[in-house]
Amino acid sequence: MTRVRLAAPEDAPTVARLLHDFNTEFEEETPGVEAMTERIAATLRSEEITVLLAGESPEGFSLLRFFATSLTSPTDGREAYLAELYVVPDRRHQGIGRALLRRTLEHCRERGVVWIFLGTSTDDEAARALYESEGFTNREGGETGPIMLFYEREL
């Protein structure tokens, strides 16, 4: 079983490198490892983000952002945005992503999260299968509802 642990501010260079690799692989813009290290360190320190690291190298990470108050849920609690979930290319299809996601959801529950959301690409079939098998849906209001889309823009 893959060991998953919470990242500390000292892990910022490792997280920055993983995030940089993620951005590069998915052809997203990236501020570069150095700028990212500073931002990651500052946001880990201020608890603006929470990062979980899987394995010793490490082999993957998840990155969470929390909202203290849920407005969407009938229950009191927090909300979480799963901004990233990444496993390094040569360690995929070995259950690391699933172990990471499960521990991430467990961590969210421990922090009082009642609702979590994320955006992913239609193309990323492995990720979609993982999310769907772990209880996520992209259907609005139930199984037969319309598909929900993720939109973004720069400002």
Added chain:
Amino acid sequence: MTRVRLAAPEDAPTVARLLHDFNTEFEEETPGVEAMTERIAATLRSEEITVLLAGESPEGFSLLRFFATSLTSPTDGREAYLAELYVVPDRRHQGIGRALLRRTLEHCRERGVVWIFLGTSTDDEAARALYESEGFTNREGGETGPIMLFYEREL
């Protein structure tokens, strides 16, 4: 031109009613107007959320959540999640949603936001057309990229 203004904590009952109407119309769970009023008042006060109100009745609202540090952008700046954008049913197709969205993006720019995202339903063609005509995309990495999906689950 529709007047759009920032909501103050005193507007919580109005915002809660609009949010309740939104949830009811889209068959989402809702904590009810009373519980919602408390949460809205508290989160407006703590600046955990920002709400913009359109028109005098008011006829619509947008609800934003901010992240102080962007990890995705090469530029320093904040990120914003547009959690809701709603126009009351009998005032639709009159440009209120567009005025509200434009003022919301302007407000984001004033607050240093460099990236904004949201989730919407495939079915909501009016909303999608509005977002797309105001510069949002649901394609990853450019016009010909794969569609991005919004996933969620309760915990």
